[in-house]
Amino acid sequence: MSAGSVALVVPEDIGFPSWDLYELSIPCTVFGKPQPDLADPWYDLRLCGAGGGPGDGSPAETGLSLRTRHGLDDLAGADTVIVPSVPDACVEEGRPLPRELITALRRAHEAGARMVSLCTGAFALAEAGLLDGRRATAHWMHTAQLAARYPKVEVDDSVLYVDDGDVLTSAGLTAGLDLCLHLVRRDLGAHVANQLARRMVVPAHRPGGQAQFIDLSVPTTDDRSLAPVLDWARTRLDRPLTVDDLARRAAMSTRTLHRRLQAATGTTPLQWILNQRLARAQSLLESTDLPIEKVGELSGLGTANNLRHHFLKHFGVSPSTYRRAFPRTTTPEPSPSTAGNSPG
Structure with missing residues (x-):
């Protein structure tokens, strides 16, 4: 384009x-x-x-x-x-x-x-x-x-x-x-x-719907401890992923994880997971010719109908309409679980 x-x-x-x-x-x-x-x-x-x-x-x-x-x-x-x-x-x-x-x-x-x-x-x-x-x-x-x-x-x-x-x-x-x-x-x-x-040296993509104002009144001196667990989560978006999974991986209680993630990003753990899956789906739609069903699977959003529901709610367009705005490639991206970090 x-x-x-x-x-x-x-x-x-x-x-x-x-x-x-x-x-x-x-x-x-x-x-x-x-x-x-x-x-x-x-x-x-x-x-x-x-x-x-x-x-x-x-x-x-x-x-x-x-x-x-x-x-x-x-x-x-x-x-x-x-x-x-x-x-x-x-x-x-x-x-x-x-x-x-x-x-x-x-x-x-x-x-x-x-x-x-x-x-x-x-x-x-x-x-x-x-x-x-x-x-x-x-x-x-x-x-x-x-x-x-x-x-x-x-x-x-x-x-x-x-x-x-x-x-x-x-x-x-x-x-x-x-x-x-x-x-x-x-x-x-x-x-x-x-x-x-x-x-x-800036984040590649912050969704427009993310909160403007993030309350940093909670001390965030150890926020760097969240980076490994968030990186780990990004590599397995195509798998079942819960707040309990993140808390166990971070070796902290779900309450502590919620508090620290809210302070650092302005979103709850569940919303953070959804945002990452939506970003993953956007990337797949922009850069591959994968069927909508496969995009839903690899992004962790599930069925094609569920993917459409979230796209209409968050972006106001269907996945197919979104895809048409971007050039196509024929090489599918690897799934999160096979890209980067190995399972662990």
Whole structure:
């Protein structure tokens, strides 16, 4: 599949803390650096200057200035448009976003561009009316304001990102990276996304439905002790696997396992197992021609009907529909029990 062109909306004057450079840098890192051994051509990243300052039209008093080769008119020619954030003043004080930006976003969407926001960039998409009647998210600190200001938007403050097909939104900071890797996964397949994540030394895939806020009030100094048992579990997803099995393998009580896993991942052990099986099923559907029944078996989700139930519930599409979005191969992946670690 083609990577296509990505237009990133950037301010020409960046003030601190009005603009978050982290969200601005994520798309540049993911889409801007060619990876010819993974996909050639790679994405064509264009920085499109938005003009203005940190929300009031004046140059930033502190910060830096950017000069871009592309302007907002170039958004309409891109396959994907990303709004990394908006000035703090537009979120906290309700100052209006530049009308030229809102107009450019509408034109880009009308021209068929996939629209993406990271963190408070959702306010720009909402102002353009692109989130009306859609489920969307932003950083949990700003979702209440987003919901109050744009009542037509179905705001979900509990997820990392929302993929609504041609419009995608994410929470802040690292969740923006999760969404960008999700886009690579959609465009170029699981193998490319996994290899890119490995180079960036980040998790290859965190499901969008994972909780934004993880309560770390429980001490996690010995969380590293969970890694071996979780790695062990990933190699046997095709077998019966219970919380008791994980607890025995970790040499701890089920109550202790539950507490530590909840603190480390924000999910219960049962939900963690389900998430891993869903991720395994996604990978098999993306990279093999295995029958749906076999995918259900190897992922541990059971029958084809059970696999369809979980896909419809978590992703909103059937396994067959999901598979059609990715290129096929003819070589099936090994089952979890034969890949990597030996049974033990």
